[in-house]
Amino acid sequence: METADTDGPMQPALLREARRQDVPEIVALLADDAIGAGREGPADDAYYAAFELIATDQRNLVLVAEAGGRIVGTLQLTIIPGLSRHGMLRGQIEGVRVSSDQRGQGLGRAMIERAIEVARGHGCGLVQLTSDKRRPDAVRFYQSLGFTASHEGLKRSLG
Amino acid sequence: METADTDGPMQPALLREARRQDVPEIVALLADDAIGAGREGPADDAYYAAFELIATDQRNLVLVAEAGGRIVGTLQLTIIPGLSRHGMLRGQIEGVRVSSDQRGQGLGRAMIERAIEVARGHGCGLVQLTSDKRRPDAVRFYQSLGFTASHEGLKRSLG
Numbered sequence: 001m002e003t004a005d006t007d008g009p010m011q012p013a014l015l016r017e018a019r020r021q022d023v024p025e026i027v028a029l030l031a032d033d034a035i036g037a038g039r040e041g042p043a044d045d046a047y048y049a050a051f052e053l054i055a056t057d058q059r060n061l062v063l064v065a066e067a068g069g070r071i072v073g074t075l076q077l078t079i080i081p082g083l084s085r086h087g088m089l090r091g092q093i094e095g096v097r098v099s100s101d102q103r104g105q106g107l108g109r110a111m112i113e114r115a116i117e118v119a120r121g122h123g124c125g126l127v128q129l130t131s132d133k134r135r136p137d138a139v140r141f142y143q144s145l146g147f148t149a150s151h152e153g154l155k156r157s158l159g
Numbered sequence: 160m161e162t163a164d165t166d167g168p169m170q171p172a173l174l175r176e177a178r179r180q181d182v183p184e185i186v187a188l189l190a191d192d193a194i195g196a197g198r199e200g201p202a203d204d205a206y207y208a209a210f211e212l213i214a215t216d217q218r219n220l221v222l223v224a225e226a227g228g229r230i231v232g233t234l235q236l237t238i239i240p241g242l243s244r245h246g247m248l249r250g251q252i253e254g255v256r257v258s259s260d261q262r263g264q265g266l267g268r269a270m271i272e273r274a275i276e277v278a279r280g281h282g283c284g285l286v287q288l289t290s291d292k293r294r295p296d297a298v299r300f301y302q303s304l305g306f307t308a309s310h311e312g313l314k315r316s317l318g
Contacts, residue, residue, distance in 0.1 A: 023242070026242060027242065030242065030243055036243070039244050039245075040243070040244065040245070044245070046245040046246040047242055047245065047246050048246075049246055050240055050241060050242050050245075050246025050247075050248075051242065051246075053240035053246075054240050054241070054242070057218070057240065059216070059218075060239070060240060062242065076241055076242070078237075078239050080219070080237050080251075080253070081209055081212035081213050081216065081219060082209060082213070082235055082253055082254060083182070083185055083186065083189065083206055083209050083210060083213070083221065083235070083254060084189055084195070084199070084253065084254045085198050085199065086198075086199070086203070086205040086206065086209075087205040087206050087207075087208055087209025087210075087212075088209075089209075090253075091317075092239075092251075094239070094241055094243065094249075095241060095242060095243045116315070116317070119317065120317055124317055125316065125317055125318055126314055126315065126316050126317060126318075127314070127315050127317060128289070128312070128313065128314045128315070129313055130287070130289065130310035130311065130312050130313070131310060131311050131313060132309060132310055133309060133310060133311060134309075139311050139313070142313045143313070145315070146315045147313035147314060147315045148313065148314055148315065149311045149312070149313050150291060150292060150293075150312065150313075150314055151289035151290060151291055151292060151311075151312025151313070151314065152289065152290050152292060152298050152308045152310075152311075152312055153287070153289050153308070153309065153310025153311055153312040154287065154288055154289070154290060154298070154301045154302070154306035154307065154308050154309075154310070155285055155286070155287045155306060155307055155309055155310065156275070156285065156286050156287075156304070156305045156306045156307065157284065157285050158250075158275070158278065158279055158283055158284055158285060158286060159284055159285075
C-alpha cells in the first residue's frame, strides 16, 4: 500500500515569500558559502532592520524555499523602474543561495524560474544578476537558464 | 577687463535631479549611443510613465548634468536594501550617458562621483553597475574610478 510521503527528501520545496522569523535561517544560508562565510552572520539587528526595509518596499521581495520544515534556499528580487528601453522595468536577482546539502537537485533552477515568473508578473522586460567570477559553475548555471554574460559586473566598496 | 563667462564651454555642468520636462532630452541622450540607438526614442508616454515611477520612489533617482541650457549627461541611481553583508544597502548605477560632444572633459567622472556621494548619504556600503562588454573603454573608465570587474553581468530578456 502506498502512503503519501509528506516530508521525505523527494518532497518538492515550497517557494514562498520570506517572513521575519526566517531571518536567522536565511543568514545561515548566506554564510553557508566559501565567499560569504567571512562576511555574514550572526543574525543581529542589522539583518532584521534590512528585512523590514525589504518587507515594506513594494519593489523588493525575498523568496525562500522551505523543505522538511527548514529553509533550504533564498534569493532576493528587486523591481527597478528605469527610462532606458522605453521605460522598461528590470527584475534584478541578488543573494541566491541553496543549502549545501540540497544542491544538484534542481532547487536553484526552480527558485530562479519563480523569480522570473514574479518579474514577468510585474511587467519586467528583462531580468539581470551578477555572479562572482570566482564561481564559474554559477555563471554556467545561469547561462543554462537563458542568461547571457554580456556585461562586466563592477563593484566599488564604500567601506 | 575680464567678465564672468556664464555659458561658455568651460562652465562646469550643473548636476541636479531630473525633472519631468527633461524627459525628451534624456531620451535623446539614451539614443545618442551606438548600442542604444536601435532601442530608444522617441519620448512617448512609456518614458513619462517610467519617469513617474522613478520620481515617486524614494529609492530611485535620475541625475542630469545641465550645461549651456541643455541636458548633457544622465544616470540613474537605485538604492537597494538587502540582507547580505549584515543588511548592507547597495547603490546601483544604470543608464549612464554623456552627450557625444561633451565626452573626454571629466563630466562622466563628476556624475559618477556625485552618484557615489548620494549613495553614501543613503548609507550604502557598496556601489555597483554593469557595463556592456562591447564598450571596453567604459569598463576601463569605471576601473579608473575604483570599480573592480569582479563579477559577470548576466541578462535575460523576457520579451
